[in-house]
Amino acid sequence: MNMRVSRFGSALFLLLAFALPLSACGGNNADKTISGSNGDASPKAVKVTFLNSKSEIQQQMTEAAKEFTKANPGIEVDVISASEGQSPVERASSLYAAGTPATMAMLDAGDIAKFADKALDLSGEKWVGELAQPNELNGKTIAFPFAVEGYGLIYNQKVLDQAVGGTFDPATIRTTDALDDLFKKIEASGLAPITVGSMDWSLGNHYLALAYANQPAGVEKYLETLKSGEAKLSDNPVFNGLMDTFDVMKKYNKGKKDPLAVVLEQTAADVAKGEAAMTFNGNWLITEMQKTSPDGDFAFLPVPVSNNAGDHANESLAIGATKQVFIDKTQSTPEQQDAAKKFLDWLVFDPTGQDIMVNKFNIIPAFKNNTKELSNPLAKSLKAYNNAGKSIPFAGNYVPGDHWKVLGASMQKYLVDKVDRTALAKEVESYWTSVK
Structure with a gap:
């Protein structure tokens, strides 16, 4: 089956509904296994590299690589990361340009097709049979779906219980006005209603992408109208509703005195500490x-995009298979390719690897055989929304690799009031009409 580029990864959109009960650089100069003709020489370790584009689990990924090597002493896995300011696709491309591509590269789902000619065909791998949904491009499985993820407004239950004077029920917030009222109650309790992170990837590929995910025509068709110049965001109800909510978030932002100084670590600590x-x-x-x-x-808590309490978007989280891993076939040796396959097998089939996926990486695996119990509250919450059919597309899977950087910067300008909504809409439209 031929899938369009933007469709890659979207086959796993409803993955959890099928997968549950889920709880939820190698180059041509790298070492390879060598043995003498009589079998009396000691084999050298096969060294492979793993480009990790999930920076929040860099330490955990490094520790996982060490655990894998303990179980597979003949294989060393070196975990490398995307450089600051580089998108995963830029980092992978720069490694290829330098002649030292990663043996395994983790990219955003929408970018895998750019490397299809460099990716090893994994269709015959055992783990393909454990996928809850197919993960194919042009009839082949060329990437390993690393995680099912979702996003929205993350809240501290204790803080909201205090603010509403009882047990907070997220089902009571189904409109932008209801969110505004909730923020007023929180502020009256003496706490900050929200901390808005300034990260370009979050504002661009996650928040802004909700405007694509909630279009009646569907993500792909709507993006086509943006590319053709037909769509006008200034007149679009979903875009305007989403930005109305963002205006409310800006109004009550704990970091509004210096919005661009609010980084991921601060947002996490603010909510965690209450x-x-x-x-x-x-x-x-x-x-x-x-x-x-x-x-x-x-x-x-879902991000409301209107004042119509009946809108599906207002009770749904964006959920999808996000990060995908491909194995290089152009400069990695057969020994490295085999070692990379073993590493992926280990994540899927080995009990230690399965546990690391769920309880160290804190992700929901894309494989039916991993029944490890979810241990963290956000994964449990995500699972509950998905099981209830309250999900919308993870639209970041459909956008080009530079979307987060270009339009994330546009969203940052809006965050600090350097552009108004009309100017923001024009920047978004200009970006899409330039996409080839």
Whole structure:
């Protein structure tokens, strides 16, 4: 089956509904296994590299690589990261340009197709049979779906219970006006209603992408109208509703005196400590939050995009298979390719690897056989929304690799009032009409 580029990864959009009960650089100069003709020489370790684009689990990924090597002494896995300011696709491209591509590269789902000619065909791998949904491009499985993730407003249950004078029920917030009223109650209780992170990837590929995810025509068709110049965001109800909510978030932002200084770590700490009731982010934030509050009670609240309480978007989280890993076939040796396959197998089939995926990486695996119990509250919350059918597309899977940087910067300008909504809409439209 031929899939369009923007469709890659979207086949796993409803993955959890099928997968549950889920709880939820190698180059041509790298070492390879060598043995003498009589078998009396000691084999050298096969060295492979793993480009990790989930910076929040860099330490955990490095530790996982060490655990894998303990179980597979003949293989060394070196975990490298994307450089500051580089998108995953830029980092992968620069490694190829230098002649030292990663043996395994983790990219955003929408970028895998750019490397299709460099990716090893993984269709025959055992783990393909454990996928809850197919993960194909042009009839082949060329990437390993690393995680099912979702995002929305993350809140501290204790803080909201205090603000409403009882047990806070997220189902009571189904409009932008209701969110505004809730923020007033939180402020009256003496706490900050929200901390808004300034990260370009969060504002661009996550928040702004909600405007694409909630279009009646669907993500792909709407993006086509943006590319053609037909769509006009200034007149679009979903875009305007989403930005109305963002204006409310800006109004009550704990960091509004210096919005661009608010980084991911601060958003996590503010909510974990109870200094702010909520922030906008995804289930991956739990790793950072639990550094401050390992036993905190956190959950998701959908981002309302209108004052119509019946809108599906107002009760749904963006959920999808996000990060994908491909194995290089152009400069990695057969030994390195085999070693990379073993590493991916280990994550899927080995009990230690399975546990690391769920309880160290804090992700929801894309594989039916991993029944490890979810241990963190954000993953549990995400699972509950998905099981209830309250999900919308993870539209960041459909956008080009530079979307987060270009339009994330536009959103940052809006955050600090350097552009108004009309100017923001024009910047978004200009970006899409330039996409080839």
